[in-house]
Structures are given as C-alpha cells and as structure tokens.
Amino acid sequence: MTANLVRHPSARQWWVLAGFVAAVTVVAVVGALAVAQPADDYAALARPGWAPPSWLFGPVWTLLYAMIALAGWLVWRAVGWGPQLVPYAVQLVLNAAWTPLFFGAGQRGVALVDIVALWVAVGVTVLAFRKVSTAAAWLLVPYWLWVTFATALNFSIWQLNQG
Numbered sequence: 001m002t003a004n005l006v007r008h009p010s011a012r013q014w015w016v017l018a019g020f021v022a023a024v025t026v027v028a029v030v031g032a033l034a035v036a037q038p039a040d041d042y043a044a045l046a047r048p049g050w051a052p053p054s055w056l057f058g059p060v061w062t063l064l065y066a067m068i069a070l071a072g073w074l075v076w077r078a079v080g081w082g083p084q085l086v087p088y089a090v091q092l093v094l095n096a097a098w099t100p101l102f103f104g105a106g107q108r109g110v111a112l113v114d115i116v117a118l119w120v121a122v123g124v125t126v127l128a129f130r131k132v133s134t135a136a137a138w139l140l141v142p143y144w145l146w147v148t149f150a151t152a153l154n155f156s157i158w159q160l161n162q163g
Contacts, residue, residue: 016076020069027092028065031099041103046160051153064143068092071139075132084128091121108158115151122147 035041039054075084094117102111122144130137 013073013077017069017073020072020076021066023072023092024065024069027096028061030096034100034104045157048153048156048160051156060146064146067139068143071129071133071136074136074139075129078132078136082132084132087121087124087128091118091125094118094121102154108154108161112151112154112158115147115154119144119147119151 042054042057072085072088075082075088094114098111098114098118101107101114122140126137126140126144129140
C-alpha cells in the first residue's frame with residue numbers, strides 16, 4: 001500500500017504542493033508590491049561593474065522559487081510537518097523582508113543584515129533537508145549560491161550608495 005502511495009500521490013499531496021507554491025508566490029508578491037518600479041530603482045543605483053542587468057532577476061527568481069517550493073514539498077512528503085521545515089519557513093520570511101528593506105525603505109545596510117541571515121537560514125535548511133531528501137537539498141543549492149551572489153551585490157551597492 002505504501003509503495004502505491006509513493007507512485008500515485010494522493011490529492012492531498014497535490015494540495016500541499018499547491019500550498020508550497022502559494023507560499024513562495026506570497027514571498028514573490030511581497031517583493032513585487034514593495035517597489036513600484038524595482039528595475040528603475042535598481043538602474044538608478046550606483047552598482048559594481050559585475051552587477052547583472054535588471055531583466056535577469058525575474059527569470060532567475062522564478063526558477064529559484066519553483067525549486068524552493070518543490071524542495072519543501074519533497075521534505076514534507078518524506079517527514080510531514082516536521083522540524084526540518086522550520087528553517088525553511090524562516091528563510092521564506094527573511095526572503096520576503098529583503099525587497100521591502102532594500103528598495104521600499106532604501107535601508108541597504110539593514111537589508112544586508114537580512115540577507116546575511118537569509119544566507120545562514122538557507123544553509124541550515126540545506127543541511128536539514130539533506131538528512132531527509134538529497135534531492136530537496138540539491139534543489140536549494142542554486143538558491144544558496146544566488147543568495148551568496150546577492151549578498152555580495154547588496155554589500156557593494158550599499159557601499160557605493162552611502163552618503
């Protein structure tokens with residue numbers, strides 16, 4: 001019977017997947033609502049020469065959010081609503097807070113503190129997920145790498161735009 005459930009996920013499992021997708025969608029929408037024209041705001045900032053163009057962020061985050069949702073769902077399928085999902089929830093909250101801090105409030109230094117905490121939370125999530133699902137942990141590695149890059153970019157922009 002258990003093998004049958006693994007091969008044929010129940011309707012509940014699909015609803016939970018939809019819930020994970022909804023959670024990351026809320027994170028994305030919070031960011032989108034924080035700034036009316038984030039591309040314009042980003043373009044107006046002094047940026048390092050290695051900063052990516054603003055059009056790149058949308059496609060990258062779309063893919064990353066899909067991977068984040070899938071990773072959470074895979075862990076939920078393996079252990080249910082266990083402690084492994086606590087750092088996952090923390091990183092979603094920190095992720096949602098970054099755009100309003102960086103763009104909406106213009107608090108680039110506070111946003112830097114947030115993104116460093118986000119980097120740690122994603123790392124803790126990867127380690128927690130690895131104990132349950134190697135696939136889920138690997139799905140978060142590109143996100144962790146992107147947050148690493150974004151942390152360096154946040155720091156550089158903060159330094160270049162002080163004063």
